[in-house]
Amino acid sequence: MSDGIRDRAAVVTGSTKGIGLAIAEDLLRGGARVMISARRQGEVETVGRRLLEANAGRVAWRACDVRREDQVEALFRGADEAFGGLDILVNNAGVGLHRNLEETTLEEWNQVLETNVTGVFLCSRAAIPRMRKRGGGYIVNISSLAGKNTFPGATAYNASKFALNGMSEALLQEIRHDGIRVSYVMPGSVNTGFGSGEGPDPSQAWKLTAGDIARVVVDLLRHDPRSLPSAVEIRPSRPPRKG
């Protein structure tokens, strides 16, 4: 009987670093086949080739900006070609913004909403018919506690993750009877260098690791098809005391 991961075909968006990379690595450890993607072609290739060395025949890669409909369609055609279909989509690609609304430019607003919401819409829309063909599948959306708690100075990010949570819950109801499950994960602070490209900061060891979030995703995928943990909150157990 399948454990929900072995031999499954997965697309993980934003999987060249941080949480997405940790999820891709855990899926590969579990025996899945994984499509690596992010915007930067060079990084996509470097990470794809490195992962392929240890996981022969189970890794494919393609650069994709999730905001671009043509690139998203090409990404999923790539999964068809490489894996013959799709079972798992992890919508992980996301960007943050520390900015009061008044100081946010329209371009910044659009970048956050288009990546964190429109990107999930485009990827999920491409994934659903492919999963239906397989008789089911699993979509995991990486949201944030910023989808539930408000943070002054993060209005665009809050708006995007609140929208993502609402979209996830509605989509769950739209496709559950096709055997396609939808969950969203809401991490608190994760030590990734989110958006900076700099990687984990050793002085922030109290934060969650990317591996902590990957573990949640793998646990969700391994749940019996009968059960659906639809939303998961995960936070650092001992953050610095306030005040």
Ligand SMILES: NC(=O)c1ccc[n+]([C@@H]2O[C@H](COP(=O)([O-])OP(=O)(O)OC[C@H]3O[C@@H](n4cnc5c(N)ncnc54)[C@H](OP(=O)(O)O)[C@@H]3O)[C@@H](O)[C@H]2O)c1
């Ligand atoms: N770190 C945290 O504290 C934290 C907490 C809660 C939730 N999250 C969520 O977790 C997810 C991953 O965050 P992270 O900390 O791992 O970030 P990260 O280290 O900055 O990695 C982000 C990944 O997404 C890719 N990406 C960014 N924009 C993209 C786009 N338009 N299209 C495709 N790929 C794109 C990046 O590569 P390119 O730049 O090459 O595209 C990179 O691979 C995000 O959705 C974030 O909101 C993070």
